[in-house]
Each structure stands twice: as structure tokens, then as C-alpha cells.
Amino acid sequence: MVRRRNVRHVELQQGNSMLDMPVPSAIILPGATAEEQTHMRYTAATCDPDDFASSKYSLRPYLMNRQTELFIVMTMYNEDEILFVKTMNAVIKSVAHLCGRTKSKTWGPEGWKKVVVCVVSDGRSKINQRTLKVLQLMGCYQDGIAKDKVAGKDVTAHIFEYTSTVVVSESGEVAQGSSVVCILLDVGTKPTGTSIYELWKCFDRHKGVGGACGEICVDVGRGCSILLKSPLATSQNFEYKMSNILDNPLESVFGYISVLPGAYSAYRYKALLGKPLEMYFKGETMHGGGSDGAGLFESNMYLAEDCILCFEIVTSGRRMIFAWTSLANFYLAFFFLVSSATSNVDSDAFRFIGAGAGAKVFEVFLKLYIALLFVVFIWF
Secondary structure, X not given: OOOOOOOOOOOXXXXXXXXXXXXXXXXXXOOOOOHXXXXXXEEEEOOOHHHOOOOOOOOHHHHOOOOXXXXXXXXXXXXXXXXXXXXXXXXXXHHHHHHOOOOOOOOOOOHHHHEXXXXXXXXXXXXOHHHHHHHHHOOOOOOOOOOOEEOOEEOOEEEEEOOOOOOOOOOOOOOOOOOOEEXXXXXXXXXXXXXXXXXXXXXXXXXXXXXXXXXXXXXXXXXXXXXXXXXXXXXXXXHHHHHHHHHHHHHHHOOOOOOOOOOEEEEEHHHHOOHHHHXXXXXXXXXXXXXXXXXXXXXXXXXXXXXXXXXXXXXXOOOOEEEEEEEEEEEEOHHHHXXXXXXXXXXXXXXXXXXXXXXXXXXXXXXXXXXXXXHHXXXX
């Protein structure tokens, strides 16, 4: 059976491909007439993020003249739909909490207009297809409209914009942005009900705070069943507790936290501008294999760009400090990642460990570490 495909010729806008596509009527709220709720906007970017505005690209918050107070970035690779839905639903509940704060000068019933949630995926070919279906169900993605080339230029990013009103259950840097706080959130991390608000409040109360983080908690399951089944999850939970009790509070007193957790942290947008972001993205040029002449010491520094970012913000001369708040709790699905990292290294976030002999070395040290935990437990 031969399928016929409709071909639509789209006129370029100032040399750029930007297209508004209607979404299925089933996901549109009754009475909703705004274009942001009835149409999804697709942009095929052919430039670097630094040249986004100068290349005449635009985003809906800019076109609608909205002030973005919170910019939440959800990063993912090939996480499944269960982890994605857990994280997305937690973000939606946090936004609903912001809208429910009727006495706040910043938030309220229209507070959702000040929040932008950006899902960043490392390539269309690597994303989990079931996760892609969830995004399609929410109206944030449509298949068949993305193009690899525009006017002979390679597309560097596919941008889908939509104001979604759909919540999916578990069963079923742009230059134009002027946000106040940017929150980094990995798929698989579940913020508690008010943690996003507590992080924002930390920046709102203290104008000198350049970065902040909360308390990491391991999702131990019902009745702490995960801790009883997995010694590795138990040890990781102990490490997080010690870090939350000793390391982060003490470093926060001195105004400098050596590294904010990449799974869930927040930065003031103004503190990121300039040299901090420049040094942060410098590591991207090192992936090609020494074209910039980077030595061993410098390459080792960029194995964890978060450390570089914290240091550059503190030394930027803007008198920015870092803070830790115990009220901004979040759960990290660490045990899911570890169990798959030791059994199936091709399908989890620790995929970089499974390269050649490195996986064997990691497995040996992992078993020695678990054995040491049992010895210490029996000794005491």
C-alpha cells in the first residue's frame, strides 16, 4: 500500500523557517482561542545560540512581550517516559503552586506566563520514542515537520513551542531571553511540591545570590524498600545525607559552594552572562580532540563544567555568592540509573561508563565498594 504524503511549501521569514501548526482539537481546552494554545510553533534554527537574535529568530515569550521570571531547563538523553512524566508532573505542580500564591507580588493566577519550561534532548535519533509520544500527546511536538536543511544550511536545533494544558499520568541559551532565574533539571529528578518556589524565593530575597541548590533525597520507595534491596542505593543515600548536613551548609556560610548538583540547581541569569557562560561552553570545543591545544590539566577541569561555572561566577567581580536551602528538596531516581548501569550500560544515563575496558574497571571497583560497606557494617 502506497501512502501519499502532503507536501507544503512554506515561505521563509527573513530567510528563516518558522511555522505555526494547528494541534489536535482533543488537547485544546474548551473556549481556548489564543494562538499559543491552538497552534504549535516550529523553528528550524541554522545558527549558534549566540547568534540567535542577530539571525532574526524569535520566540513566543519575546513576541508576546512577556517577562520570564523562571526558565526551567529539563535535560534528557534517552530516559523513558516514566522518568519524564515524573519530572514533568512535578514541574507542573510547582507551577500550579506559584499560580496559587494570590498574595504574592510576583506570582498569582497569571504566574504561569512568567515561567518557561524548556526540554532539551540530545538529538531526535537518541530520544526515547515513547517519551516523544508523550510530548506529542501534550501538543509540544509533531512528527514529520522537522527539516535537516533550510536554504542550504544545516539545521542545528529544532525548536517546538506550545502552551500545553495537558498533564500526562504515569500510566498512560537564547539571546532574546531576559529571565531572572534559570533552573537546571535532569529528567528523572522529582522536585517536591514547593521546592521550585523556595529556590526562586532565595534569589528574590537576596539580590546577591548567583546560584542556589536544595537538598538531594533518594527516592527510597514505599517503606524504604529500595534501601533494603540495594546496598548501593543505601550508600548513596548516606552520602547525600552527609553532604546535606556537613558540606553544603558549611560552604554556603562562606558564600561559595564548590559545585551545584547538575540534576537540580538554579542560577541568576545576570550572573551567567559574559565570561561564566563563555568558559562553561569552552568544553564543547574540546570534544573534537585537541583542536584548541588543550592540555591534560585543562581537559580534566572540563570533565565537570559545573565546577567551572561556580568558580567563574564567584570570581566575575559582581559580588555574587552561592546559597543552599533545605526547603528546596528533590528526589533523585538514582537507583534506577545504577541498576541499569551495571546490567545494561547502553540504556541509561551512565552510558559513558560502558566504553571498552572502562566498564570492567568500574564494575570491579563497584563490587569492592559494596563489599567494604558490608565489612564496615559488620565491624560496628
